Amino acid sequence: xxxxxxxxxxxxxxxxxxxxxxxxxxxxxxxxxxxxxxxxxxxxxxxxxxxxxxxxxxxxxxxxxxxxxxxxxxxxxxxxxxxxxxxxxxxxxxxxxxxxxxxxxxxxxxxxxxxxxxxxxxxxxxxxxxxxxxxxxxxxxxxxxxxxxxxxxxxxxxxxxxxxxxxxxxxxxxxxxxxxxxxxxxxxxxxxxxxxxxxxxxxxxxxxxxxxxxxxxxxxxxxxxxxxxxxxxxxxxxxxxxxxxxxxxxxxxxxxxxxxxxxxxxxxxxxxxxxxxxxxxxxxxxxxxxxxxxxxxxxxxxxxxxxxxxxxxxxxxxxxxxxxxxxxxxxxxxxxxxxxxxxxxxxxxxxxxxxxxxxxxxxxxxxxxxxxxxxxxxxxxxxxxxxxxxxxxxxxxxxxxxxxxxxxxxxxxxxxxxxxxxxxxxxxxxxxxxxxxxxxxxxxxxxxxxxxxxxxxxxxxxxxxxxxxxxxxxxxxxxxxxxxxxxxxxxxxxxxxxxxxxxxxxxxxxxxxxxxxxxxxxxxxxxxxxxxxxxxxxxxxxxxxxxxxxxxxxxxxxxxxxxxxxxxxxxxxxxxxxxxxxxxxxxxxxxxxxxxxxxxxxxxxxxxxxxxxxxxxxxxxxxxxxxxxxxxxxxxxxxxxxxxxxxxxxxxxxxxxxxxxxxxxxxx
Amino acid sequence: xxxxxxxxxxxxxxxxxxxxxxxxxxxxxxxxxxxxxxxxxxxxxxxxxxxxxxxxxxxxxxxxxxxxxxxxxxxxxxxxxxxxxxxxxxxxxxxxxxxxxxxxxxxxxxxxxxxxxxxxxxxxxxxxxxxxxxxxxxxxxxxxxxxxxxxxxxxxxxxxxxxxxxxxxxxxxxxxxxxxxxxxxxxxxxxxxxxxxxxxxxxxxxxxxxxxxxxxxxxxxxxxxxxxxxxxxxxxxxxxxxxxxxxxxxxxxxxxxxxxxxxxxxxxxxxxxxxxxxxxxxxxxxxxxxxxxx
Numbered sequence: 001x002x003x004x005x006x007x008x009x010x011x012x013x014x015x016x017x018x019x020x021x022x023x024x025x026x027x028x029x030x031x032x033x034x035x036x037x038x039x040x041x042x043x044x045x046x047x048x049x050x051x052x053x054x055x056x057x058x059x060x061x062x063x064x065x066x067x068x069x070x071x072x073x074x075x076x077x078x079x080x081x082x083x084x085x086x087x088x089x090x091x092x093x094x095x096x097x098x099x100x101x102x103x104x105x106x107x108x109x110x111x112x113x114x115x116x117x118x119x120x121x122x123x124x125x126x127x128x129x130x131x132x133x134x135x136x137x138x139x140x141x142x143x144x145x146x147x148x149x150x151x152x153x154x155x156x157x158x159x160x161x162x163x164x165x166x167x168x169x170x171x172x173x174x175x176x177x178x179x180x181x182x183x184x185x186x187x188x189x190x191x192x193x194x195x196x197x198x199x200x201x202x203x204x205x206x207x208x209x210x211x212x213x214x215x216x217x218x219x220x221x222x223x224x225x226x227x228x229x230x231x232x233x234x235x236x237x238x239x240x241x242x243x244x245x246x247x248x249x250x251x252x253x254x255x256x257x258x259x260x261x262x263x264x265x266x267x268x269x270x271x272x273x274x275x276x277x278x279x280x281x282x283x284x285x286x287x288x289x290x291x292x293x294x295x296x297x298x299x300x301x302x303x304x305x306x307x308x309x310x311x312x313x314x315x316x317x318x319x320x321x322x323x324x325x326x327x328x329x330x331x332x333x334x335x336x337x338x339x340x341x342x343x344x345x346x347x348x349x350x351x352x353x354x355x356x357x358x359x360x361x362x363x364x365x366x367x368x369x370x371x372x373x374x375x376x377x378x379x380x381x382x383x384x385x386x387x388x389x390x391x392x393x394x395x396x397x398x399x400x401x402x403x404x405x406x407x408x409x410x411x412x413x414x415x416x417x418x419x420x421x422x423x424x425x426x427x428x429x430x431x432x433x434x435x436x437x438x439x440x441x442x443x444x445x446x447x448x449x450x451x452x453x454x455x456x457x458x459x460x461x462x463x464x465x466x467x468x469x470x471x472x473x474x475x476x477x478x479x480x481x482x483x484x485x486x487x488x489x490x491x492x493x494x495x496x497x498x499x500x501x502x503x504x505x506x507x508x509x510x511x512x513x514x515x516x517x518x519x520x521x522x523x524x525x526x527x528x529x530x531x532x533x534x535x536x537x538x539x540x541x542x543x544x545x546x547x548x549x550x551x552x553x554x555x556x557x558x559x560x561x562x563x564x565x566x567x568x569x570x571x572x573x574x575x576x577x578x579x580x581x582x583x584x585x586x587x588x589x590x591x592x593x594x595x596x597x598x599x600x601x602x603x604x605x606x607x608x609x610x611x612x613x614x615x616x617x618x619x620x621x622x623x624x625x626x627x628x629x630x631x632x633x634x635x636x637x638x639x640x641x642x643x644x645x646x647x648x649x650x651x652x653x654x655x656x657x658x659x660x661x662x663x664x665x666x667x668x
Numbered sequence: 669x670x671x672x673x674x675x676x677x678x679x680x681x682x683x684x685x686x687x688x689x690x691x692x693x694x695x696x697x698x699x700x701x702x703x704x705x706x707x708x709x710x711x712x713x714x715x716x717x718x719x720x721x722x723x724x725x726x727x728x729x730x731x732x733x734x735x736x737x738x739x740x741x742x743x744x745x746x747x748x749x750x751x752x753x754x755x756x757x758x759x760x761x762x763x764x765x766x767x768x769x770x771x772x773x774x775x776x777x778x779x780x781x782x783x784x785x786x787x788x789x790x791x792x793x794x795x796x797x798x799x800x801x802x803x804x805x806x807x808x809x810x811x812x813x814x815x816x817x818x819x820x821x822x823x824x825x826x827x828x829x830x831x832x833x834x835x836x837x838x839x840x841x842x843x844x845x846x847x848x849x850x851x852x853x854x855x856x857x858x859x860x861x862x863x864x865x866x867x868x869x870x871x872x873x874x875x876x877x878x879x880x881x882x883x884x885x886x887x888x889x890x891x892x893x894x895x896x897x898x899x900x901x902x903x904x905x906x907x908x909x910x911x912x913x914x915x916x917x918x919x920x921x922x923x924x925x926x927x928x929x930x931x932x933x934x935x936x937x938x939x940x941x942x943x944x945x946x947x948x949x950x951x952x953x954x955x956x957x958x959x960x961x962x
Contacts, residue, residue, distance in 0.1 A: 345833070463854075
């Protein structure tokens with residue numbers, strides 16, 4: 001046994017409080033250690049070269065690096081000693097920084113503790129076994145969940161790189177929220193004009209399958225090997241036969257169903273497509289409202305369909321498909337302001353949400369783009385826009401800023417003045433957050449060139465009076481209470497996670513924050529990854545984002561998938577659990593405690609009881625190497641010590657504890 | 669039901685008719701109100717502006733005495749109710765403060781009882797059922813604007829017996845006795861409260877807004893559960909009318925007076941005599957066909 005110990009200063013991070021030279025000196029006398037030294041930055045290139053050279057020069061077979069947390073640099077030094085000719089797993093880290101120098105004062109005891117930590121690492125590395133990484137299969141086909149602009153962009157990027165993609169969308173058409181918008185800030189491009197070409201690209205791309213009206217129901221497996229159960233809901237339309245001519249849409253007698261796409265500002269029929277540019281451009285039948293399904297009457301659409309594409313007997317189809325990587329792009333929901341009594345509990349028809357106003361402004365919307373108010377269809381003479389309705393408001397459960405409202409408030413206030421020259425606009429705001437390219441300039445344009453009255457303060461109450469809405473609020477710049485009479489009030493309601501975000505997170509095994517936004521693996525350095533390999537986030541399912549940020553993140557997620565798929569093979573992590581089948585009693589306790597579902601019971605031959613003539617089977621635990629994360633829960637739970645965590649085996653841990661006990665005893 | 673009754677300063681002075689009607693209605697529907705002996709000021713408004721500990725300690729003494737009586741407290745005045753309920757919630761949550769204050773009290777408050785508003789106690793479904801049984805004359809034709817003011821229902825996390833933005837308990841009580849409460853939008857606005865004396869111009873403006881909105885929506889009276897609201901609405905309506913150039917003459921009642929009137933409780937009519945604004949215009953609006961039940 002020839003162990004080398006390398007003590008790092010970490011600049012002054014460790015050396016300021018720990019006497020690193022004394023630690024290296026003490027290490028020299030530890031059992032098995034043949035070489036020890038200290039250096040300013042072990043992780044630097046010269047530092048790593050020192051390790052490699054020492055392996056050769058002193059014929060080291062094991063290495064201890066006394067520096068920072070293994071979470072930071074264990075992979076660095078595993079690579080380093082592998083380059084130096086050792087098995088990568090013959091290195092142990094003693095964490096002198098997070099566990100010692102950062103948390104203690106400069107005292108002799110601090111250096112003593114550092115020596116204890118090194119001694120324990122030396123004891124552990126003595127018991128290390130060489131480990132191997134195995135290749136695991138990699139399916140090069142991607143699943144994108146959610147067909148908004150994030151999912152569309154990710155699907156296009158992945159498919160353009162040459163990999164097949166299934167784009168699953170819950171509603172009858174892809175397009176998401178962006179398809180509902182009128183124009184986009186700060187350039188005022190028409191949202192449909194820039195979105196629909198991408199939707200069409202998706203539809204015509206030979207490597208993209210769009211599964212609309214479909215939902216993910218179950219996700220199993222692991223990176224490179226996901227098995228996903230997807231329900232394709234019955235559209236009651238035979239896809240291959242339907243030409244999208246739209247004759248059925250004209251004749252369906254069930255009218256007046258509030259249109260989801262128009263945010264209840266308009267209506268649709270029982271057979272419908274959400275909007276004229278829908279992709280796929282084929283209708284679906286809403287069975288909850290269709291007379292054929294409710295009363296077994298009507299059947300008009302089947303009678304007039306020239307291609308016989310209507311199929312009332314169609315059933316949901318549940319498919320289990322394999323994917324190598326998953327992009328989650330499920331977007332956001334909007335908070336319903338009807339819990340706000342001070343704004344009328346959602347009962348005043350002329351107090352609407354900003355997305356409803358988008359539909360009113362949109363030329364293909366329920367009013368053909370004429371700005372009228374819902375109560376009486378009259379053109380408003382004064383409109384108020386209220387920002388932060390539910391956002392930055394702990395009382396209503398969203399302490400965060402919804403990020404895009406300041407900009408769309410400004411956009412809507414500008415567009416309204418552009419269409420109706422004699423309308424007065426008021427924007428009540430807390431702060432104007434316009435921190436994007438061209439954003440601040442845009443807000444100033446709304447104020448200066450389009451005459452919007454910006455009032456800094458919140459609105460305490462809205463009530464109807466003489467056919468108008470009275471807004472009572474504060475102008476905190478004037479320090480006065482203000483009252484404004486308007487014809488229409490537009491609320492910038494908080495963006496929030498989809499109602500079922502938590503369910504999807506559970507299905508995918510990814511984590512969420514306190515609001516149910518999906519959590520990225522690292523807030524700064526891993527913004528599109530999650531803690532489960534092979535799953536990536538795109539768009540507002542993670543946190544409120546505007547379109548440019550969403551598109552950028554979608555492309556980032558796609559590039560992660562492309563990066564994964566372009567690998568020759570993926571390697572398993574060897575520091576995972578394994579089961580000693582000879583001693584395993586098949587009790588199944590580990591199956592129950594495993595947080596990743598990585599363990600199952602299998603039948604194997606009982607070697608003890610079997611004879612050549614008579615095979616006896618027994619059930620034992622078995623670890624799926626692709627799924628196991630090496631958390632060690634099974635090893636802790638196992639009553640017969642049959643579950644072991646490679647790299648953290650009982651003999652290694654006990655060696656550490658024994659070493660520490662000896663050191664403490666010696667001190668007395 | 670037996671409650672420890674906390675009158676506070678208003679109900680023994682400017683709001684005597686609230687006290688009398690509360691007692692009369694309580695007797696009629698079997699809510700027994702036992703006076704808290706040797707009660708002290710609830711701490712509104714001075715104490716809680718100046719000294720937080722004192723603002724909790726003053727109600728704590730009353731709560732301690734009431735706890736000794738073994739009954740929940742009823743405080744009809746909205747300000748008393750607000751202060752005492754706030755103190756109760758804080759003392760129940762903050763054991764350290766409670767121990768500290770209890771060290772100064774003869775009768776400690778351990779958190780065994782609770783504070784309620786008389787509106788809360790008189791508008792439970794059981795109480796309203798008793799009222800309903802006792803009605804002798806429905807108040808048909810009376811169109812009250814139910815006015816809760818600001819203190820009775822806010823902050824909702826502390827008080828929370830009714831909806832803070834569109835409270836309903838007064839409306840329900842008025843419907844029970846056959847009156848027809850109007851839909852209006854100033855139910856929970858501030859009347860100016862204790863600015864009534866120090867900054868009356870604010871109160872005049874606010875009272876004007878409130879009465880004007882009530883009138884616009886067809887009310888022929890306002891009904892309240894707060895002595896401060898009553899004082900401001902009655903005392904400042906003439907000045908408010910002058911300010912707005914409108915006739916803002918509007919009778920104002922305590923809800924208990926109208927409950928008592930509907931039940932024809934003996935002695936209730938005496939209460940009307942102490943009002944600053946003549947209530948007869950409202951009483952005359954009650955149609956004859958109401959007088960029938962029972």
